[in-house]
Amino acid sequence: xxxxxxxxxxxxxxxGDSAVIKCTYSDxxxxxxxxxxxELGKRPQLIIDIRSNVGEKxxxxxxxxxxxxxxxxxxxxxxxxPEDSAVYFCAARGGNNAGNMLTFGGGTxxxxxx
Amino acid sequence: xxxxxxxxxxxxxxxxxNVTLSCEQNLNHDAMYWYRQDPGQGxxxxxxxxxxxxxxxxxxxxxxxxxxxxxxxxxxxxxxAQKNPTAFYLCxxxxxxxxxxxxxxxxxxxxxx
Numbered sequence: 001x002x003x004x005x006x007x008x009x010x011x012x013x014x015x016g017d018s019a020v021i022k023c024t025y026s027d028x029x030x031x032x033x034x035x036x037x038x039e040l041g042k043r044p045q046l047i048i049d050i051r052s053n054v055g056e057k058x059x060x061x062x063x064x065x066x067x068x069x070x071x072x073x074x075x076x077x078x079x080x081x082p083e084d085s086a087v088y089f090c091a092a093r094g095g096n097n098a099g100n101m102l103t104f105g106g107g108t109x110x111x112x113x114x
Numbered sequence: 115x116x117x118x119x120x121x122x123x124x125x126x127x128x129x130x131x132n133v134t135l136s137c138e139q140n141l142n143h144d145a146m147y148w149y150r151q152d153p154g155q156g157x158x159x160x161x162x163x164x165x166x167x168x169x170x171x172x173x174x175x176x177x178x179x180x181x182x183x184x185x186x187x188x189x190x191x192x193x194x195a196q197k198n199p200t201a202f203y204l205c206x207x208x209x210x211x212x213x214x215x216x217x218x219x220x221x222x223x224x225x226x227x
Contacts, residue, residue, distance in 0.1 A: 006156070031212060034216075042220075043219060043221060044157070045218070046215050046216075049213070049215070051213060089156055089157065101147075101172070104156040104158075105156055106154075106155055106156040107155065107156050
């Protein structure tokens with residue numbers, strides 16, 4: 001089955017700096033890669049996603065890049081703000097037999113210091 | 115925060131007891147999922163269902179059971195066979211299809227005393 005590795009597990013940045021979180025996946029047939037943000041005590045919420053036929057996608061201060069050859073994808077947050085502090089999860093949807101199942105990475109706790 | 119709800123928010127159970135967690139959605143989603151979240155870890159899939167009266171085991175189904183008698187409801191039973199049930203349980207739902215967003219419920223925190 002699919003295996004997703006996420007790094008780093010914790011990330012501390014100064015307000016205004018950029019943050020990058022990286023994930024690798026194992027199933028070369030994976031075709032959908034969402035990113036979720038989970039604030040303390042809250043439910044995970046989708047912040048951005050990318051399909052396998054796209055190399056990069058941006059939405060205001062956040063962007064995701066995908067390298068299918070290397071089987072890795074990354075989340076980029078620019079001009080970080082204290083409200084960006086949360087746990088971020090990457091995920092991958094496996095190949096044709098995976099149904100709608102997502103495999104999640106272990107999460108990255110992002111702390112933005114004012 | 116409507117759409118997908120879970121109850122109760124907190125649940126305490128004595129060892130050896132079965133307990134059922136509720137998950138309801140009014141988003142007309144066909145697919146529903148149960149995940150387990152442990153501190154500092156990601157989400158691990160317990161069970162999922164893409165249609166009424168059918169469900170599939172996820173990566174960590176041992177000690178859990180589910181039913182899907184209605185499209186809107188997907189209850190999870192944590193049985194006494196689950197060795198370490200204390201965790202945060204998240205339910206999610208989505209439309210069927212490769213690129214559909216999974217929407218999560220608020221979660222149930224289960225503590226075994």
